[in-house]
Amino acid sequence: MAGKVYMGGEDYEKEFTPKDYLTTFYSFDSGTVAEQEIVKFSLQNLYQTFSTGGVGGDVLIDIGSGPTIYQLLSACEVFREIIATDYTPQNLQELQKWLKKEPGAYDWSSIVQHVCELEGDRSRWQEKEAKLRRTVTRVLRCDVTKTPPLGSAQVPLADCVLTFLAMECACPDVDTYRAALRRLAGLLKPGGHLVTLVTLRFQHYMVGPKKFSGVYLEKETVEKAIQDAGFQVLRCNCVSLSYSEAYCVNDGLYFVVARKGPSA
């Protein structure tokens, strides 16, 4: 329906079309400049975090994975197991299509090649894809507004929780966002890492013709919510990058690496 703004769980299940989302935001080589710059910013920070940044370990849980795998490409070199999660069943199906190399799966090769270039050898991109497929062991439903966020799934405490561009879409207000971060802290071992990218001053984004809203967050609100959830911020990178206005209305991006304190 023209003009309707979608928000939260049920709307995602009914209205979110993975392929529309992927072609708008992840066309990369053939896409729009603003979206390409944001993917490059994400990949550079993820590469740094999971290489010289020293974040690694046994299990990484990706919260709100959506239909995307770009956020896992550097992490798969330093984690034994990755668990991808999302609210929306059709996103999990899209992920499985790529993981199982099924017909119609999204072509991530230009982004995979970019990550391999960052890591020093662009030619190993097919090896990298195979490595990621081996490392993602589970694809689970999740709802960050519920306790526990992964429902009845039995998962070990993780060494890292990754969540990119999801929490601001999942939470209608700051209190829900703060509570959701505390739930993510509960998924981590003490000393475990939170790695997150948040769109600042987010108003809405388009998935095909559908408009989805979320919570409007300032940098300071994100930082305080992370600290109040029991994390110590180790590294942050706030930039004025914004999406093409036709696709998403935000003003800036905030990348944060934080560590769960002993008492959290």
Ligand SMILES: C[S@@+](CC[C@H](N)C(=O)[O-])C[C@H]1O[C@@H](n2cnc3c(N)ncnc32)[C@H](O)[C@@H]1O
């Ligand atoms: C903008 S997409 C981000 C996808 C991907 N992480 C990326 O970096 O492009 C937002 C995602 O949040 C998910 N989501 C919405 N509500 C959620 C909730 N309550 N719990 C977990 N995920 C949710 C949606 O299904 C969607 O995949």
